[in-house]
Amino acid sequence: MTEPMAGTVDGVPGGPSPAELRELVAAAGAAPSLHNTQPWRFRPTADGPGVLVFADPARAVPLADPDGRAMLLSVGAALFNLRVAAARLGLPVEELDLVPGPDGPDEPVAVVRFGPRGAPHEPGELAELAGAIGQRHSSREPFGNRDVPEAVIGELIEAAADEDAVLDVLEESGARRVLALTAEAEARIAADAARRAETGGWLRAEPAGRAPASGAAAGPAAGPADGIPEWALGPQDHEARVPVRDFAGRGPVHTRRFEALPQVATLATRGDTAADWLRAGQALERVWLVATTRGLRVSVLHQAVELPDTRWRLRDPDSGVGTVQVVLRVGYGPPGAATPRRSVDDLLRDPARGR
Numbered sequence: 001m002t003e004p005m006a007g008t009v010d011g012v013p014g015g016p017s018p019a020e021l022r023e024l025v026a027a028a029g030a031a032p033s034l035h036n037t038q039p040w041r042f043r044p045t046a047d048g049p050g051v052l053v054f055a056d057p058a059r060a061v062p063l064a065d066p067d068g069r070a071m072l073l074s075v076g077a078a079l080f081n082l083r084v085a086a087a088r089l090g091l092p093v094e095e096l097d098l099v100p101g102p103d104g105p106d107e108p109v110a111v112v113r114f115g116p117r118g119a120p121h122e123p124g125e126l127a128e129l130a131g132a133i134g135q136r137h138s139s140r141e142p143f144g145n146r147d148v149p150e151a152v153i154g155e156l157i158e159a160a161a162d163e164d165a166v167l168d169v170l171e172e173s174g175a176r177r178v179l180a181l182t183a184e185a186e187a188r189i190a191a192d193a194a195r196r197a198e199t200g201g202w203l204r205a206e207p208a209g210r211a212p213a214s215g216a217a218a219g220p221a222a223g224p225a226d227g228i229p230e231w232a233l234g235p236q237d238h239e240a241r242v243p244v245r246d247f248a249g250r251g252p253v254h255t256r257r258f259e260a261l262p263q264v265a266t267l268a269t270r271g272d273t274a275a276d277w278l279r280a281g282q283a284l285e286r287v288w289l290v291a292t293t294r295g296l297r298v299s300v301l302h303q304a305v306e307l308p309d310t311r312w313r314l315r316d317p318d319s320g321v322g323t324v325q326v327v328l329r330v331g332y333g334p335p336g337a338a339t340p341r342r343s344v345d346d347l348l349r350d351p352a353r354g355r
């Protein structure tokens with residue numbers, strides 16, 4: 001196959017076609033990321049069929065994420081979506097390298113190599129998750145009080161284990177402990193003016209990607225391609241049980257009653273290296289997509305992971321395997337709103353050739 005690749009990318013015989021490459025990258029770009037920074041970019045491999053996955057330090061959030069841990073976690077989530085899209089296209093992932101410590105932004109953080117089409121796919125029926133990629137959103141609204149069935153909890157735990165991570169779905173006392181730590185971290189972050197300004201910098205007041213108001217010029221609605229639009233934010237908890245991040249820094253001006261006992265889970269990895277952060281991101285997205293296929297909603301409570309002391313205290317004092325990478329709230333409720341995404345062209349642009 002010698003078709004030329006679209007835009008600034010070069011083709012590789014046997015690799016994904018230009019349209020397929022765009023499909024892979026669009027799926028990857030739909031992943032969740034800290035403050036919707038979307039800190040990733042992609043390029044086809046030059047030496048065989050595959051995709052190079054890069055982190056984009058220009059999209060770092062240095063106060064919330066000084067080590068770039070959440071950035072790599074976000075990239076890991078994008079990488080998982082790319083694997084799902086590849087499975088759907090019948091492109092088997094033959095090799096997946098997580099680069100232990102990339103040397104600067106020009107080094108990929110992961111390399112995905114595809115085997116011959118028709119070769120057996122990755123186990124785990126990844127292709128079946130493809131439909132959930134576009135349905136998955138953060139849902140910051142109150143959930144109902146219906147319990148998640150044990151069988152579904154088992155599937156979520158298995159999804160994390162398949163990516164070499166540990167999902168701990170907490171009993172009441174554990175959930176209360178983790179929510180209290182999250183509330184403590186939220187209060188400390190909210191009291192820090194620099195942190196407030198950093199978070200506020202990723203908040204988008206203007207509607208993005210929406211149809212122009214009547215009377216406005218026709219054409220694609222212009223708007224920011226990243227950050228969190230106000231419409232994706234939820235209320236604060238009237239009872240202060242669920243410490244939803246106060247992105248807008250307004251305090252409890254818009255409150256509602258949340259679920260009485262939130263179902264909370266921690267996602268941990270055995271180590272805490274750059275490769276573990278990429279693993280955690282893949283596990284996060286796998287859990288989230290499986291949850292989506294089961295009608296569950298998910299939101300991330302990341303505040304306690306952002307402060308070293310609260311992060312340490314998140315570990316279960318009894319079993320405490322590994323290091324907690326993210327805290328999730330799961331339940332049944334509204335689906336959450338779609339948020340903007342960077343274009344596929346932007347994600348495939350090679351900064352070395354001019355951005």
Ligand SMILES: Cc1cc2nc3c(=O)[nH]c(=O)nc-3n(C[C@H](O)[C@H](O)[C@H](O)COP(=O)(O)O)c2cc1C
Pocket residue numbers: 030031032033034035036070071073074077136137138139140227228245299300301302303326336337338339
């Ligand atoms: C590492 C990480 C940390 C996040 N932290 C939070 C958080 O503390 N509170 C929250 O409401 N959402 C959090 N999110 C969710 C992002 O804000 C969300 O993924 C992004 O805005 C895109 O929206 P979407 O998930 O609906 O696609 C986090 C996501 C990631 C990957």
